[in-house]
Each structure stands twice: as C-alpha cells, then as structure tokens.
Amino acid sequence: MGSPPVENNILLRMVGISKAFPGVVALDGVDFEVRAGEVHALLGENGAGKSTLVKIMTGVYEKDAGDIYVRGRKVDIRSPLDAQRLGIRIIHQEFTLINDLSVAENIFLDAMGGRMFGWVPCRRMRAESRELLRRLGLHHVSVDTPVRDLSVAEQQIVEIARALREEAAVIIMDEPTAALTDAEVERLMDIIRQLRAGGTGIVYISHKLDEIMAIADRATVLRDGRLVGTNPMGELTREEMVRMMVGRPLTKLYVRNHRPGREVALEVRDMSVPGRVHGASLVAHKGEVVGITGLMGAGQSELVRAIFGAVPRTGGEIKLHGRSVDIRSPQDAIRHGIALVTENRKEEGLVLILSVVANSSLAALDKVSRFGFVDVAEERRQAADYVERLAIKTPSLDQEVDSLSGGNQQKVVLSKWLATEADVIVMAEPTRGIDVGAKAEVYALIDELAGQGKTILLVSSELPEVINLSDRIYVMHEGRIVAELDAATTSQEEIGHYATGGTYHESA
Amino acid sequence: MSLLKPQAVSAPRQWIRRYGMLLVLLAMMVLASLLSDRFLTSNNLMNVTRQVAINAILAAGMTVVILSGGIDLSVGSVLALTGAVGAGMMAAGGNWLVAVLAMLGLGTLLGVVNGFFVAYGQLPPFIVTLAMMAFARGATLVYTNGRPITVLNNAFQWFGHGSVGPVPAPVAIMIIVYLAFYIFLNRATLGRLIYAVGGNERAARMSGVRVNFIKVLVYAMSGFTAGLAGIVMTSRLFSAQPTAGASYELDAIAAVILGGTSLSGGRGSVTGTIIGAFIIGILGNVLNLLNVSSFYQDVAKGVVILVAVLLDRLIHAGGKGALRKGVASRAQQA
Incomplete structure (x- = not known):
C-alpha cells in the first residue's frame, strides 16, 4: 500500500486496521483519521470494535494488519508509552490518577516517572499546574489538594490537564460524561470546544447521541468490526446514526405491555x-x-x-x-x-475473571445445589437458558465475562438476579x-x-x-x-x- | 445445545496453556533421568513422593487460602505447634487417637483465629498470619522448652512409616487430601464461592455470598492441613522438633504459585498445586542425587521458581512481546 498523501491537518491516520482474537475478528480493515481541531465521534454498539480500535491507537494492543501514520509519518505503536510519545492520550472512564498524590503531582506524574533520578521541580510543577487548571476553568481547586478530595468531574479535568501538559495532539475521551451532572457536562463541552479551537484532535466516544450531535464535527460508525462510514455531522440525523450502528432501523426503543397490579x-x-x-x-x-x-x-x-x-x-x-x-x-x-442490579457492573456486579456460568449462578448457587454440592449439569442448563433468553452473545458458557462487551456483561448480571427468582x-x-x-x-x-x-x-x-x-x-x-x-x-x-x-x- | 458442553480444547496453544506446568515437570524428570541413573528407580521415586507429601499437604490448604485472595504465612509454625502438643500428649501417656484429633483440632482452631481477624477484624492476611507465625512458633518453644519431644507410640508411627498396600501412608494421606480438595473446590457450593470471593469480593458480597464465613473457612482449612502435616512430620521423625516446619510456608506458597494459582485470588486449582509441589520436590531430589550442597539447592530453587513462573506467563500470553503485554494488561486491570 502506497503512502497516502500528506495532509498537514491530519494528525492521526489509520489505514486498513485489522485485529483478530482467538475465535473473533475484532476489526476488519478499518480506516480512521483525526484532523487537527476536530471532534471526531466514534460510534458503534458494544462489541463493534470501538474499544479495540482505541486500544490499538493507544498501544494496548498491537494491530495484526494495517498502517498508522502520525502527521503523515508512518509509525509503530507497540506500547502505551509509544502512543504517549506520539502525543496520543486517552482519558478513560475509570481514571488513572493516584488518589493520594496532589493535583500537581498527578499532572506531572509521567514527567516524574520518566526521570528516575534527580529532584522533582516543585515550584515549576505547581506553577504550571495552576496555569493549566486556570485554562480549564478549575480556579477554585488548589494544586496541592490530594486527588481523592476532588469530585469525579474535577478529577476528569485533572486528567485533561495532564494530557495538555504533555501537549497531546490527539485526546481520546471514552464516555467522558458517564458520571457527570448536567452542569459539569456543560463545562466539559466548553473545555472540548476550547481544545478544538487550539488545534487538538479529539476522539469522542459516547452512547449519548445528543451529546454527539451537540459537539462532534464528524462521526465514524463501526459495526461488527467493520467500518460503516465516516460522515460530517451535518449529513447525519439521529435516526441515521442509529441505523448505521444497529444495521436496521430501530423502530421501538421502549415497549410497554405490562399492567401494574393493585396488591x-x-x-x-x-x-x-x-x-x-x-x-x-x-x-x-x-x-x-x-x-x-x-x-x-x-x-x-x-x-x-x-x-x-x-x-x-x-x-x-x-x-x-x-x-x-x-x-x-x-x-x-x-x-x-429482593434483587439489586448494581450500577457498576465491573466493581459490584461481576466476578470478571470467572465464566459466564459461574457469574450467572453466583447469587443463587444454593438453588442448583443439593446437599452442599453444585449440580453442575443443572447449573449449566440454567445458564444456557438465560444465555438464550437474554440473547447473551458469548462464544461459550465458559468464557470469562471480562472479555464480553458491556451490554452482554450487563445481561449476565441480569441473568444472575433472574436466577434468584x-x-x-x-x-x-x-x-x-x-x-x-x-x-x-x-x-x-x-x-x-x-x-x-x-x-x-x-x-x-x-x-x-x-x-x-x-x-x-x-x-x-x-x-x-x-x-x-x-x-x-x-x-x-x-x-x-x-x-x-x-x-x-x-x-x- | 452446544453451549452446554464445556469449551473444547482445540488449538495446541490452549493445550499448552492448560498443561504447561505438567510439561515443565515432565521435562525436569527427563532431564533428571539423564543426569542421574538413580533417578528413575522405583525406590527413589517413592522416596521423592514421600518427601513431597508434607509440603503438598500444606500447599493444598494454602491453595484454598490464596484462591480466596489471602495468604497464610503461619502454616510452618502451626505444624510445629500441633506436632509438639500432640507429642506432649502422647509422651504423657495419652491415647494416640485423642492426640491426633487434638492436633487436627488445634490446627483448625488456629486457622479459625486467623480467619476471624482477617474477616471480622478486616486486617490484611499477611499481617494476621505473620503474627500467628510468630505466636505459634513462640508457643512451640515455650511448650517444648526448646527441646524435641520423643514419641514412642507404635500406632502413631503409621502416619509416617505405615502404608496402604504399596502406598506409603504420607502419600496416601496426600492423595486423599487432594481428592477431597479437588472435589470440594470444583463441586461443593462453598468451594465454588471461594473463587467468587477471591475474584471480586465486593461483587460476591453484593450477590449475597457470606464472605466472612468463607474467609474463616479457608484459613480453618489451611490450619487443618497444617495440623495434618504436623501429624505426618512428627510421626516420621519419631519426635516433635521445636524448629520443625521453619520456612515451610514458603515452599507451600511456591508450590501454589508454580501450580498457576493467581496470587491475587480467584484463579487456580489444586491439580496445579500438586504439580508445583512435585517440581520443587524433584528439584531437591535431583540435586541431592548429584551431591549438590543444600546451600546451592536453595539458590537453585529460587532460580527455578522464577524461570518456571516466567515460562508460564509466556505460555499464557503467547507469542512475542508476551511478557510486556502481560505487564500492560495487568496495569490496565489495576
């Protein structure tokens, strides 16, 4: 494949990216690019390949095929450190801040890690952190505050400040508004607009289509590991996006056939x-x-x-x-x-390293047990029932739930509680x-x-x-x-x- | 439907993944038989197995504790204390059966104490069992006054020197322990819940699992196996030694780790552990046959543990860059 024409404003270009895991093709020849000063939404259902693509961008996975160019230069991204050096930075749903360190220390964490010997330049660190927080509108927070004392939204801004300090060219935001209040979302949107105006390329991942309509310039949709299309937002309606993601028009999101009783x-x-x-x-x-x-x-x-x-x-x-x-x-x-489907499935809902069957029987193991021993055949039969009934997409009952997509993980949690009757x-x-x-x-x-x-x-x-x-x-x-x-x-x-x-x- | 069947092991890599440590063990045995022609004699093999038995019995209990996300540093000292108390009872003319039951009971009780502080005191297992290690060792020295207690009970000698058919008693006991633990962990409701507690304690708690009870149970099981090992050891030596079992906890932990059980809990098996125990045992045996000094044996043990676990990691991650990937994916999970 020839080198694509160099366009100055293309920060990151991925061409024909493929990645397979045992038994699944996660990405199949996907193209993706991020321009300077754009917010590029990455859309798709869980399991469509978004997170695999992002992990390849950020060096967590290595691609099987395809090429990656940063500012027109072909690069190899083999580790998260490589990605960071190339100016690609991700802000995860779960933050990577160290709770006991101060805001300033967190902002300078990578700089400190890269320099094993010598002194930490405290004064400069604090001054620069203060300046970054000011730019992001977080005036009221002292740079000496331990991160654990900040709200979720403030922690997120510290993450962004960290990316800015490293002069990240591409910032990937993975469901950045999942835990924010409306006012905090507004502030984040302002920050994103400001970053965009400064020439940063932003990859924005969210399930909230309203947000994407409001902030994105272009959207790329993936489905089943393939590229469905990349379009300017002006050409897309909400229905169009859903159709591209789901592969069919979603006629009815809500169904309502039940009638509440009196008792x-x-x-x-x-x-x-x-x-x-x-x-x-x-x-x-x-x-x-x-x-x-x-x-x-x-x-x-x-x-x-x-x-x-x-x-x-x-x-x-x-x-x-x-x-x-x-x-x-x-x-x-x-x-x-009484059953409680908890809000944070990874922390409280699932034992991620255990299988689908072990998770789905966890809350009602005594129901499939006799004399203190598990009736394994019955346990598997029940789990298989739920896999079918809830349409859980898993290669087998023995699959670790960690490797399932978010939606399928949630269904496993639901099956666990349904099993308690x-x-x-x-x-x-x-x-x-x-x-x-x-x-x-x-x-x-x-x-x-x-x-x-x-x-x-x-x-x-x-x-x-x-x-x-x-x-x-x-x-x-x-x-x-x-x-x-x-x-x-x-x-x-x-x-x-x-x-x-x-x-x-x-x-x- | 196909979902009901356990996942088929097809690709060679998956096969290696599952049986990797067994291959290491077999490779060691092949190498050992090449290095020393005395290795593959039935006499020697029986000898190795008998030597492995005590560590393997301790390691079975240790596996259960580590699966739950904990650690038990006290097993060596508990072994010594149960041995001393049992020997003391028999030396004072006590019935051997009463002494044996008392030893098992004492081991279990000390385990319950460990578990109680871990579960209800919410203290780190490392610290609780470190304290128990010091306590039990000290109590042993106090009880024995620092001198061995000789046991001259014929019936009691069975545990170290008797046999079941052709199988030496310590080996028979080991086999029974492993069968029981295997069934317990794979089939018993409580055994299965241990994996859940070790894999994600919060999720287990929110699913109605009696996490505290499970924690007490695993330390009690480890205490029980320590008491059992104390019985075999005391019987084998015809006496309880005040320094018996010193640093045995490390060999037990090494066997568990070599067996592929994750130190962070939730993943592993006793089948792996027994392979790990044999790897350690055969290593010592070969070096003995080759007349290597016991000082060097410890050095070799350290190296083998590192290399074996490294190898295991490589096999699990698969392919080039696997090591770094392993680290990266761990960092991600953290």
Missing part, C-alpha cells in the same frame, strides 16, 4: 441512611415499574442499597407483601426475594454504558418481568428511560423523596423542577 408488594417507611437519605417512604405494587430519579448523588443509590441491606440504615421499616421484614445484609434481602428487582442505572440495541433489550426485559408480576424499582438518571418505562416516579432531592408523579402525565421538565429543589407550589 402492594414492597413498602418502605421512613428509611434513613446517615447523611444520605432522610426519612424516605415509598410503595411499589405487584407488576409495577416504579422509577426513582433525581440528580446524581441525591440519595437514590443509597436508598435502594439500604433496602437491599448493603448499607446500614438508621431507621425505617421494610414490608414485603404486608409483612415487616428485617433486612440487614444482601443475604437477608435475597432470602426475602426475586419478586422485587431493583435496577440501578441498568443501561449505563451499554449500546442502543442492548438498551432496547433491557427495556423489553423490564416490561416482560413486570408483566410476569414482578415489582421493578428502576433507579435511573436518564429521564426518557424513567418516563417511558415507569408507571409511577419518585423524585429525590438531597436525600428526600420530594415528589411522586404519574409517569403518564409528567414531563422531563416537571421531574427536573423537583429534582433541583422546586416545590409543588411553584410548579402549579
């Missing part, structure tokens, strides 16, 4: 978690989907964790089917038929970080479960999801339930009003 399944009275939840009460009926929403950190997560016995509560009563139950641990909750299923952010296709499947499952008479508590900060799936919605603000709304008549605006501390009176 009260779960009743929570006056629940408190010190400092997080103050006297929350709620009811949920059989066959009902109850949404719980609010701004991030308003106490939704702690409320359901307290119901599940995963965090200690100071007061309150939990009643199941009219009977008061004493739940002090997840074991108690599971025994009483719980009546009350709490789902915390069940579609976070998974693609449109998998989202639609999770939504359909929620509706199906409610249709079977299960009670679903849906904790989510994605309002369209809450409104379209729930029957009733509780809105939380600063640890209190401030409103109970009928999902059929409410709006995003009304929920937003209560979530930000508005009162009933004002909204009327």
